[in-house]
Amino acid sequence: MGMTITEKIFARAYGRNKVAAGDFLWAKVDTLIFHELLTPYSIGKQFKSLGPVKVWDPDRVVITIDHTVPGSTGPWPEVHQKLRQFVREQGIKNFYDIGRHGISCQIAAENGHVLPGTLCIADDAVVTALGALGVVATKVASEVFVILALGEHWFRVPESIKIEISGEFQKGVGARDLVQRLLADLGPGAAPYKAIELVGSTIEAMSISQRMVLCNLLEYTGAKNVIINPDEKTAEYIHKITGKAIEMVRSDPDAGYEKIFHYDVSNLEPLLAVPPSVHSGLPVSSIDKKVDQAFVGSCVGGRLEDLRIAAQIVKGRKVSPHTRFYVTPATQAIYRQAEEEGVLQALVDSGAAVMTPGCTVCLGNVGALAPGEVCIASSTANYAGRMGSDQAEIYLASPAIVAASAVEGKIADPRNYL
């Protein structure tokens, strides 16, 4: 039997020709990504306790400050200071400090630190988004210190589940609506410890950005990693950044899958995740709710395509007077490009508050919610208390739905604006 792309990547990282799902092994890591949040524990306590140790390969480490930007109060200025000291001591070049900042996994992808066929580890679950580039990308929490010290870590090779997507999206419907449908149908226990492999004509037609939306949020099914076999779009994305051609590591035609799901998107409509769970997918037309705040941003909904569609919807219109509309580009490069295209101008002119890159509203570090308030956001989480008061409500949706809702001051159908 052949191997899946996930198995092949683990085999390579383990230094063998073959591995099987269920194997536990120590694997060499190609790229390590982390942000500031866990560093008091991962670096300040655990790595420091190892004594004077040199990072195994400083050029393979990518570090960002993204969760506490711009809201750096409380203990965070000192955390940032200690992180900068660590970066200096270890000679880590790929530290994206303020000025070239952005959300960790997006920064890593944009700057060519993520190459197809490799093992990419981060301290944040949203790293699974990078599976869109044909990498095994998975989270390890504070254990980043293990990789910093040894250059490798222990892993279990996951069984693979295939999800085949076919059909064409209707106008105003896209990757975010699809992933809401999948999360609602599959639930949190659908893919425990599995590799989800996404295939099909719909996937092939998607941009890298849209593929990242799927790979990011499908982690909520309990999956270890979510992955898409590289194709011409992947090659083009990588070539644009690195000037290099890529090695196409792909699943063998006779690879084994534990389960195969089929989805058709032809009849998919714009969908919302209803608080407090991401595992819900209600049609936007079924909910009549005033919104106090709208947010386009985050690792899953703050890329150029997301800002463009938001700008397209609000252009020439005004945001509702009782709705605060925050927009956060995921990285400085996206911010700069959006500015050049007039996207930020259209947003600001409509009454949006455009912010410097970072997680910002996703976790209530900016634009926190008061009791009873309702926010609609293109971000990752909507559990009680996520954005401030646990008496506030967070609806999750595509940037198109968010922008339309900002204009109307209530949950709105983007198809009326496209």
Next chain:
Amino acid sequence: MNETIRGRVHKFGDYVECDSHIVPFRAVPDYVSAAEHPEKLAQVCFTPVDPEFPKRVRKGDFIVAGKGFGSGKTHELGMIAIEVSGIKAIIAESIQRTYFRNAVNHGIYPIICPGISAAAETGDLLEVEPGTGKITNLTRNRVLRAIPLPELVLEIVRGGGILPLVKKRLDAAKKQENH
């Protein structure tokens, strides 16, 4: 080596999440607290769903849970709170993979045992062989079969977690260099 461990059960349901059930999202500031004051995490551990847990738990106790232990946002703070509370094993119908890792790395046995939810209640005394998967509920006189843990995982947990193991490997590497 085939160790046997015994402990008292604290029972939870399905899809236990860090931020909603184990360590409330804003109850402790963040990882700064985890690094400097881990006992603060023990004080709030599981209080959203079991306010008596911090008072009731003893070193060496077990958690028994349903499906998907560690779902949602898989923040490590939840596992740090569980470790500092003294828990030695988590036995569940299924364990979210990041929480499986977190348990191992914090010196806690993550044991997947279909049927455990129906076979144990808070206060029961269990005897567990992580290497073979044999679980005996001594209070109710029942035996179950869990998925045995591989030696790679057992070695880490036996040593007290991933930090001691990394130290051991670095020391061994240093000794080799000095030869």
